[in-house]
Amino acid sequence: MIKIISLHPLRGKTIRLSPPQILALGFLVFIIVGTLLLKLPFATTVSVSWLDALFTATSAITVTGLVVVDTGSAYSLFGEIVIMSLMQLGGLGLMTFSVLLLMMLRRKVGLHQRILTQESLNLNEASIGGLLRLVKLLFVFSIAIEAIAFVLLSIRWIPEYGWSEGIHQSVFHSISAFNNAGFSLWSDSLSGYVGDPLVNIVITGLFITGGLGFTVLVDIWDKKSFRKLSLHSKLMLVGTFIINITALLTLFILEFSNPETIGSFSFTDKLWGSYFQAVTPRTAGFNSLPIAEMTVPSILLLMLLMFIGAGSGSTGSGIKVTTFIVMLLATVSFLRGKSETTVFNRMIKVHTIVRALSIMIISILAIFIAVFILSITEAAPIMEIIFEVISAFGTVGLSMGLTTDLTSFGKCIIMVMMFIGRLGPLTLAFVFARQKQSSIRHPEEEVFTG
Amino acid sequence: MIKIISLHPLRGKTIRLSPPQILALGFLVFIIVGTLLLKLPFATTVSVSWLDALFTATSAITVTGLVVVDTGSAYSLFGEIVIMSLMQLGGLGLMTFSVLLLMMLRRKVGLHQRILTQESLNLNEASIGGLLRLVKLLFVFSIAIEAIAFVLLSIRWIPEYGWSEGIHQSVFHSISAFNNAGFSLWSDSLSGYVGDPLVNIVITGLFITGGLGFTVLVDIWDKKSFRKLSLHSKLMLVGTFIINITALLTLFILEFSNPETIGSFSFTDKLWGSYFQAVTPRTAGFNSLPIAEMTVPSILLLMLLMFIGAGSGSTGSGIKVTTFIVMLLATVSFLRGKSETTVFNRMIKVHTIVRALSIMIISILAIFIAVFILSITEAAPIMEIIFEVISAFGTVGLSMGLTTDLTSFGKCIIMVMMFIGRLGPLTLAFVFARQKQSSIRHPEEEVFTG
Ligand SMILES: [K+]
Ligand SMILES: [K+]
Numbered sequence: 055m056i057k058i059i060s061l062h063p064l065r066g067k068t069i070r071l072s073p074p075q076i077l078a079l080g081f082l083v084f085i086i087v088g089t090l091l092l093k094l095p096f097a098t099t100v101s102v103s104w105l106d107a108l109f110t111a112t113s114a115i116t117v118t119g120l121v122v123v124d125t126g127s128a129y130s131l132f133g134e135i136v137i138m139s140l141m142q143l144g145g146l147g148l149m150t151f152s153v154l155l156l157m158m159l160r161r162k163v164g165l166h167q168r169i170l171t172q173e174s175l176n177l178n179e180a181s182i183g184g185l186l187r188l189v190k191l192l193f194v195f196s197i198a199i200e201a202i203a204f205v206l207l208s209i210r211w212i213p214e215y216g217w218s219e220g221i222h223q224s225v226f227h228s229i230s231a232f233n234n235a236g237f238s239l240w241s242d243s244l245s246g247y248v249g250d251p252l253v254n255i256v257i258t259g260l261f262i263t264g265g266l267g268f269t270v271l272v273d274i275w276d277k278k279s280f281r282k283l284s285l286h287s288k289l290m291l292v293g294t295f296i297i298n299i300t301a302l303l304t305l306f307i308l309e310f311s312n313p314e315t316i317g318s319f320s321f322t323d324k325l326w327g328s329y330f331q332a333v334t335p336r337t338a339g340f341n342s343l344p345i346a347e348m349t350v351p352s353i354l355l356l357m358l359l360m361f362i363g364a365g366s367g368s369t370g371s372g373i374k375v376t377t378f379i380v381m382l383l384a385t386v387s388f389l390r391g392k393s394e395t396t397v398f399n400r401m402i403k404v405h406t407i408v409r410a411l412s413i414m415i416i417s418i419l420a421i422f423i424a425v426f427i428l429s430i431t432e433a434a435p436i437m438e439i440i441f442e443v444i445s446a447f448g449t450v451g452l453s454m455g456l457t458t459d460l461t462s463f464g465k466c467i468i469m470v471m472m473f474i475g476r477l478g479p480l481t482l483a484f485v486f487a488r489q490k491q492s493s494i495r496h497p498e499e500e501v502f503t504g
Numbered sequence: 505m506i507k508i509i510s511l512h513p514l515r516g517k518t519i520r521l522s523p524p525q526i527l528a529l530g531f532l533v534f535i536i537v538g539t540l541l542l543k544l545p546f547a548t549t550v551s552v553s554w555l556d557a558l559f560t561a562t563s564a565i566t567v568t569g570l571v572v573v574d575t576g577s578a579y580s581l582f583g584e585i586v587i588m589s590l591m592q593l594g595g596l597g598l599m600t601f602s603v604l605l606l607m608m609l610r611r612k613v614g615l616h617q618r619i620l621t622q623e624s625l626n627l628n629e630a631s632i633g634g635l636l637r638l639v640k641l642l643f644v645f646s647i648a649i650e651a652i653a654f655v656l657l658s659i660r661w662i663p664e665y666g667w668s669e670g671i672h673q674s675v676f677h678s679i680s681a682f683n684n685a686g687f688s689l690w691s692d693s694l695s696g697y698v699g700d701p702l703v704n705i706v707i708t709g710l711f712i713t714g715g716l717g718f719t720v721l722v723d724i725w726d727k728k729s730f731r732k733l734s735l736h737s738k739l740m741l742v743g744t745f746i747i748n749i750t751a752l753l754t755l756f757i758l759e760f761s762n763p764e765t766i767g768s769f770s771f772t773d774k775l776w777g778s779y780f781q782a783v784t785p786r787t788a789g790f791n792s793l794p795i796a797e798m799t800v801p802s803i804l805l806l807m808l809l810m811f812i813g814a815g816s817g818s819t820g821s822g823i824k825v826t827t828f829i830v831m832l833l834a835t836v837s838f839l840r841g842k843s844e845t846t847v848f849n850r851m852i853k854v855h856t857i858v859r860a861l862s863i864m865i866i867s868i869l870a871i872f873i874a875v876f877i878l879s880i881t882e883a884a885p886i887m888e889i890i891f892e893v894i895s896a897f898g899t900v901g902l903s904m905g906l907t908t909d910l911t912s913f914g915k916c917i918i919m920v921m922m923f924i925g926r927l928g929p930l931t932l933a934f935v936f937a938r939q940k941q942s943s944i945r946h947p948e949e950e951v952f953t954g
Contacts, residue, residue, distance in 0.1 A: 351879045
């Protein structure tokens with residue numbers, strides 16, 4: 055249930071906001087601040103329009119990674135630091151940061167803030183008690199993982215680019231990868247390292263870890279045994295593994311003899327290329343192969359993966375792996391005539407199933423409406439439009455090349471989709487929905503479906 | 505719940521089949537018989553391959569209307585009568601016919617047959633008592649409506665084509681329209697009558713009536729007052745009205761200045777053209793405008809309409825209007841924090857919501873897999889492939905022109921989709937699912953979604 059929090063911005067005048075509303079407002083504030091910072095004269099090396107600065111800020115805070123201007127060449131070091139900060143803020147969660155801030159100020163964290171953090175981590179029904187510890191762990195984890203990745207990437211990039219540029223690249227890509235942001239300083243993303251084991255392992259390791267969700271990471275840290283893990287953690291680990299392996303094999307077969315992607319590669323490089331492109335759509339967004347050159351079935355598969363996305367309360371978006379699994383499990387149980395949906399000897403609540411359905415419906419409607427509008431405003435192949443919209447919704451950042459060709463109106467639609475995607479379709483819906491508990495009982499009546 | 509029925513085909517040897525399995529088998533038998541009849545030398549005027557005859561029979565019995573050969577010119581009068589018979593069988597329901605047959609033979613209808621008929625009409629939970637009366641009414645209704653339509657169409661077509669051809673056209677199109685089959689003897693479907701009020705009203709009246717579902721028609725016949733109607737009937741009537749009006753206005757605006765469709769028409773003809781094309785995708789399949797020439801957003805809208813489809817236990821397919829409404833209602837209720845989904849002062853069962861979710865998931869998966877496979881085998885724009893697959897799944901029969909260009913393998917995939925679509929994704933899933941009632945209770949555990 056959504057609690058209402060009262061703010062007193064002008065002493066005496068009370069504005070009552072729900073956590074989803076505060077979250078949405080917070081994102082908006084950071085987008086505006088980010089845009090202003092990116093428009094500072096020393097933030098860019100070339101002229102970047104207000105709309106493009108707004109787009110970059112939105113893309114960074116929503117950890118999407120779609121770009122209308124080339125990040126590496128258009129922004130100065132200051133601009134890149136702004137983008138990095140926005141990614142880190144957007145990835146770790148605005149609300150987590152506000153709690154951290156309060157902790158650093160040694161103030162007691164109020165119940166309100168904790169509920170707020172829960173909301174941003176999608177922990178609606180977890181115990182509030184463990185939350186403070188979770189946020190501390192989260193902070194330590196994130197910095198530790200990014201630091202280790204930075205060292206590993208430096209091993210490759212300092213010898214290649216020298217000290218200054220090597221460190222620069224390693225820091226930027228560590229933060230971008232762990233936060234599933236997908237921003238790269240190279241215009242062809244990571245295509246230059248398609249067969250490099252170190253870069254492949256570190257970058258994918260970062261975004262897969264970030265995409266599992268912090269509750270899962272903390273659960274693994276605490277329990278250290280698969281059997282003891284929570285149902286949520288088990289589903290995330292097994293689901294992520296199965297989806298990644300299936301995607302890897304399918305892409306490997308589909309692209310095997312495509313000369314534009316992995317066709318001319320050695321067998322090992324074919325595997326690395328397929329692996330990277332299989333795991334990046336949920337929802338990292340780096341690419342090591344040219345997306346627009348992939349075969350049509352591969353692109354369809356990428357769309358499905360982008361739609362599914364990562365884990366709840368993670369640095370990724372999409373409808374979430376667990377939403378996808380819950381829907382499949384509910385369908386299988388229904389077909390087998392079971393009144394309950396069970397997995398790993400646990401029952402899934404009906405409320406969870408209806409929530410999964412709601413997420414699915416809102417997501418599909420949002421994507422359909424955006425594609426519908428863009429099909430009117432943009433003179434582009436429909437495949438590129440659908441791909442772009444799902445990529446924005448899943449805050450993935452992969453593109454068949456449409457981003458830079460978008461009309462101003464088209465850019466606005468894509469920004470809205472990134473915002474919806476990162477906030478979560480349900481959270482956004484809660485921003486507008488008035489909660490109402492009715493005490494009137496209505497008689498049941500059957501409706502025939504299907 | 506699914507009851508098991510025992511058949512004794514070879515005395516002593518018992519095959520146990522569930523109603524969904526018998527329904528699927530029945531469809532298969534009619535497809536084979538239809539194919540054999542269409543391959544008789546006097547059924548065709550040109551050479552039609554086995555695969556194309558099979559495709560025609562499948563398209564007719566599933567009341568889809570996708571054609572690989574031109575119906576009017578490739579088939580003789582005998583061939584056309586076979587097609588009409590298959591449409592009537594597929595539209596009114598195989599099982600309804602078997603009960604009718606038994607009634608005509610004055611045998612007492614056994615419980616098994618009645619359960620069978622319930623299944624084919626999607627009346628899983630209606631009273632068995634009213635069923636015989638329903639089947640009688642259904643038979644009388646259908647013949648009466650088709651007869652009236654025949655007379656009205658004759659008024660237009662006998663003066664135009666003479667007695668023989670006029671009657672021929674009127675009979676064929678009455679049956680095709682009422683059964684939502686979408687077969688036409690003209691190669692450009694009803695494009696010749698795009699602005700003709702009589703043809704527009706009669707044809708759309710037929711397929712909208714047929715698409716409401718017989719339970720709704722009987723309910724209206726019995727109650728004669730909207731307030732007294734069942735929840736199902738109310739949702740069907742209101743849903744159909746809102747969807748049709750919305751589609752009409754949207755298409756009117758989108759196509760208003762498209763010179764390839766209604767752009768050059770008079771205002772009245774623009775309205776007629778938009779009206780016809782708005783109501784035909786769910787799931788009649790006639791067209792009075794060239795589909796491939798419509799604007800991209802219009803085609804997206806048609807896809808959505810084809811996916812939604814008509815009513816449960818009707819001559820149409822798709823996920824069904826009520827499935828669509830139930831999902832929307834459940835989502836809105838969830839967002840408003842209500843524990844129950846209510847509409848028209850009635851509560852919708854959780855079981856109904858989970859069933860709607862299951863139908864949605866199976867349908868989307870089936871469509872995705874078919875599009876994925878065809879994107880490998882067919883050298884066609886992805887838009888045309890998606891359109892063709894949804895059209896087959898919804899047994900609509902509209903096409904952007906791909907049908908005749910399909911590879912043999914592609915034709916097989918489309919046939920499978922028509923079969924799945926007409927049988928209903930749930931019914932088909934029940935053909936393979938083993939029902940299992942578990943008595944073990946599992947503890948609930950939360951899974952975070954979205
Ligand atoms: K991303
Ligand atoms: K049809």
